Amino acid sequence: MTTPSHPADEAAELLPIATPARTRAALRALIRPDRGLALTGVGVLVAATAVGLLVQPLLGRIVDIVADGRPAGDLTLPVVLLVAVAAVQGVTTTIGLTRIARLGETVLARLRERFVERALDLPADRLERAGAGDLTARVTGDVARVAEAVRSALPEMARSVLAILLTLGALALLDVRFLLAALLAVPVQLLTARWYVARALTLYADQRVANGAQQQQLLETIGGAVTVRGHRLEEQHTERGAGRSRKAVELTMRSVHLVLGFYGRLHIAEYIGLAAVLIAGFWLVRDGAVSIGTATAAALYFHSLFGPVNAALVLLDDAQSAAAGLARLVGVTDLARPGTGKAGPAGGARPSPVPPQRTGPRREASRAAVAVDAVSHAYGPGRPVLHEVSLTLRPGEHVALVGTSGAGKSTLARIVVGVQQPTAGTVTAPGDPEDPSVVLVTQEVHVFTGALAEDLRLARPDATEADLRRALSTVHALDWAEALPDGLDTVVGEGGHRLDPARAQQLALARLVLADPALAVLDEATAEAGSAGARVLERSAEAALAGRTALIVAHRLTQAVAADRVVVLEAGRVVESGPHEELRDADGPYAALWRAWSGSRTAPHP
Known part of the structure; x- marks a missing residue:
């Protein structure tokens, strides 16, 4: 009878984690076979977002018609155009998001296949050193995080980034001073993003490691229950499990505080930007540089940025969590495969660990x-x-x-x-x-x-x-x-x-x-x-x-x-x-x- 092993330094035994540069390179390689799908999906989303930007000028046009006291019949054309814009934007957005989602699912399936292929090829002693908990955490929690990002965050991020860029361009077309006023919010947003990213990636990676160690402890305790009881190690194992659980909870609470600070800084940026655009509109209308409708359109443009800017920045949370999970998956897919008919580390020929599909009689x-x-x-x-x-x-x-x-x-x-x-x-x-x-x-x-x-x-x-x-x-x-x-x-x-x-x-x-x-x-x-x-x-x-x-x-x-x-x-x-x-x-x-x-x-x- 033996006591379950407990490495003093779990991190030294865990499976490798890919560097950010290697993770990005692996992601590009995964997307490369579907470049056409990616380009058409992004192209359709650009068209959908551009069409949607016609809403604010049309609403501004309605404001000018009312402010100038024109006949009610003059409202017919902008209202009809608003309905047409809504219909076209709905159809094109659906098509674009569908193609982006298909791209994401295809890439995710390719990643899963490579992960499973490498995991099945890992030498038994390497898996034993890492422990079942580390591999289990990667194949469950990390895959789930990446899948969630692919299915929800990726399409929303693509749409949000396009909306931000095109909306800023539309503000410049109305009057470049509206764009300059809106950009006053950018330094706060960039500092917020930088502050968050600098802390989030390491924190989420630590969370994954802590969760893997927690799972490993549970698997060892449950799998070795007979041995644990036989050696009267219940209290020792309970304390060990509690310690790893406390570590996981501590990291979770740190991530909660990080997200709360992130949202607070975003609200400050929104206030600064909207106040600047409204003040700029007031001065420009007073000086006769723009109409009330144009100032209204500018304010609506900036207000419409709240959604995509906040979504893009908030999605950094999902992106950082998914990036940490992806790095752990790529770390496994990059592991050298054992030799299959090739020279092993000692220079000898190795038989394949996987039996081939046979279609004929066995060799002699x-x-x-x-x-x-x-x-x-x-x-x-x-x-x-x-x-x-x-x-x-x-x-x-x-x-x-x-x-x-x-x-x-x-x-x-x-x-x-x-x-x-x-x-x-x-x-x-x-x-x-x-x-x-x-x-x-x-x-x-x-x-x-x-x-x-x-x-x-x-x-x-x-x-x-x-x-x-x-x-x-x-x-x-x-x-x-x-x-x-x-x-x-x-x-x-x-x-x-x-x-x-x-x-x-x-x-x-x-x-x-x-x-x-x-x-x-x-x-x-x-x-x-x-x-x-x-x-x-x-x-x-x-x-x-x-x-x-x-x-x-x-x-x-x-x-x-x-x-x-x-x-x-x-x-x-x-x-x-x-x-x-x-x-x-x-x-x-x-x-x-x-x-x-x-x-x-x-x-x-x-």
Whole structure:
């Protein structure tokens, strides 16, 4: 039993965060494929905003008609034009915002795809150092922030900026002195924006980190509840969680005070600008430079700026929050991907961690030999796990890895598959570099929500129903699969028909059969089942591995008995290697393991 780890410095372990420059570059790259959509969306919005600016002069015209005592019939044309402006502006605004929204959703989808692609490729040890909380916070909270900005802030920001620029131009056309009066508010607004941005980006980034640390603490406490209670660490974990929650609340309150100060400064800017425009209008009308209607239009123009200026500045809040989230997402998408058929950090060829989609028969097992040469691995300074391990899997050979907990079996298995990079040494899996054909099955099997047949087709999308039935039959799972309420069309996974651990593992083994790899790695794939379920799974695994090279991390020594060769690991080193019978009779480490295991069983060993 071990106590859950608690790094002293969480920030040093977290996944990276992209710099502002890198975030902007990544955003440009995401938008680049849809430049046409962006340009047409902005163009239509410009037209819509320009048409809308005709409202103020038309209202000013109405004021002049009334002030001059003209006939009521003179009001007909400006009123009709006001209705026409409203209709045209409504239609063009809808079209423009729709295109901007489509652009945003397309970019967001592209970002999500790249994030998921990189996250799935991250080495296991890197994720373990960062903790599940950091990645969870990014894939939930940060994606939600960016999505919210794309769906609401982006269209509104585009419209607001265009309205500001065109309205200031319209003020200049009425009289440049109106524009100069309105610009008196700009220094206050710019200082407000600068004051806010300087504080917001760091604050929101700190909030994301604090929320990630809080989630990580909750996940560790809940996931390790049995260990926490066993070591009487409830008070310690509660205090640790409370401390991280206090940090998150403190940062939230700081952001509230920041926003309140932001709004207060904006109201001062509005007062200064409107007062200046009204005073300028008074003097210009008194001097006969402009009419009352023109002064009215200028005041209405500046008043109409309240909405877009405040919206643009207020949206800085959403923009800064989204920018902080985007930087955390880009930080993950920029992580170097593990080698897939390319040289790893130690210079060795790496097998792909993702099984390819297969459309033809499996390669011959003779092309699947694996060579592990002087591989070492450490999860950090002072935490070595493997020490110069060398191992060769001959074509078609089944090798069982055995050893006590912590010996490095699972780490070696993940390095062979390619989901984890070694600190030193090389792993070579000969074969077609575009079809490395390597599959890993662990004790933690995820059943995806959907029809059982579609879950199986994850391994081979082109598989026919006959292929699915053959795969299930191979692993002795066809009977229970056909007995489900809707057979292979039964919905399984979350919210559907729940599969027990043994059946979930058979499903994973059936996927392995469909993927048809030349090299298969089983990492304690029968560990989650009880004794009766383990016997069924061992038969299923034996059938699934027939005719292919296999590395088996043995949870039960019956798997070692059935293997062609047994490799014993102790403290990250190979200490024995040979057939089961030879090692059992050699009175070495394996013999000791065998005596301890067979002595704990009521039935005689094979």
